[in-house]
Amino acid sequence: MTVDRARARAAAAGFDLSCDDEVGALMAALAAGVPRGGRILELGTGVGVGLAWIVAGLEGRSDVEVHSVEVDPRTAAVAATEDWPSSVTVHVADAVEALPRLGSFDLIFADAQGGKTERLDLTISALAPGGHLLVDDMAPKPGNALHESLWPQIEHVRERLLTDPRLRSAELAFASGVILATKRR
Numbered sequence: 001m002t003v004d005r006a007r008a009r010a011a012a013a014g015f016d017l018s019c020d021d022e023v024g025a026l027m028a029a030l031a032a033g034v035p036r037g038g039r040i041l042e043l044g045t046g047v048g049v050g051l052a053w054i055v056a057g058l059e060g061r062s063d064v065e066v067h068s069v070e071v072d073p074r075t076a077a078v079a080a081t082e083d084w085p086s087s088v089t090v091h092v093a094d095a096v097e098a099l100p101r102l103g104s105f106d107l108i109f110a111d112a113q114g115g116k117t118e119r120l121d122l123t124i125s126a127l128a129p130g131g132h133l134l135v136d137d138m139a140p141k142p143g144n145a146l147h148e149s150l151w152p153q154i155e156h157v158r159e160r161l162l163t164d165p166r167l168r169s170a171e172l173a174f175a176s177g178v179i180l181a182t183k184r185r
């Protein structure tokens with residue numbers, strides 16, 4: 001299974017930033033509901049665990065374009081060792097630079113600083129009417145120095161997602177803390 005291979009890649013590479021299985025399963029469930037001819041975007045590919053969940057949710061559908069953006073070429077190279085379906089494109093780019101040229105999406109997993117703590121507005125703008133935006137790591141992680149240093153920015157993201165008039169958002173208190181937002185039509 002693609003998810004198992006991605007987890008093995010993450011372990012071998014010592015990459016510990018992949019999404020939780022609960023969040024991955026939620027992404028898979030949302031991917032399964034993307035309309036015919038739809039488009040999915042992941043910001044922050046990592047070594048491809050979240051991407052593997054998206055592919056799993058699509059269950060072989062080839063009508064859905066999947067784009068994933070990773071700024072670190074070495075990390076993207078590890079993700080690229082997977083034999084992804086031809087409908088999947090991994091972009092080696094900064095999400096903030098890539099977002100304005102990638103078009104609009106029915107489902108976005110914002111899992112990188114770019115497009116989340118930096119220029120969240122670009123991500124919201126890239127969401128098609130009725131589209132879903134999933135953001136994780138929204139709950140405090142005591143003892144995680146990186147997460148603690150980013151906490152003021154994360155709280156700002158939370159506030160934006162819950163109050164942006166273009167979105168209808170729900171906070172889900174599970175896994176790493178999730179916000180699921182739908183772009184109003």
Ligand SMILES: C[S@@+](CC[C@H](N)C(=O)[O-])C[C@H]1O[C@@H](n2cnc3c(N)ncnc32)[C@H](O)[C@@H]1O
Nearest residue numbers: 017018019044046049050071094095111112114
């Ligand atoms: C939390 S990890 C992503 C995990 C992945 N979504 C998964 O579920 O397996 C965040 C990733 O975002 C990348 N990243 C950080 N800033 C970025 C940016 N501005 N644009 C694109 N990728 C970025 C990091 O290099 C890192 O690989």
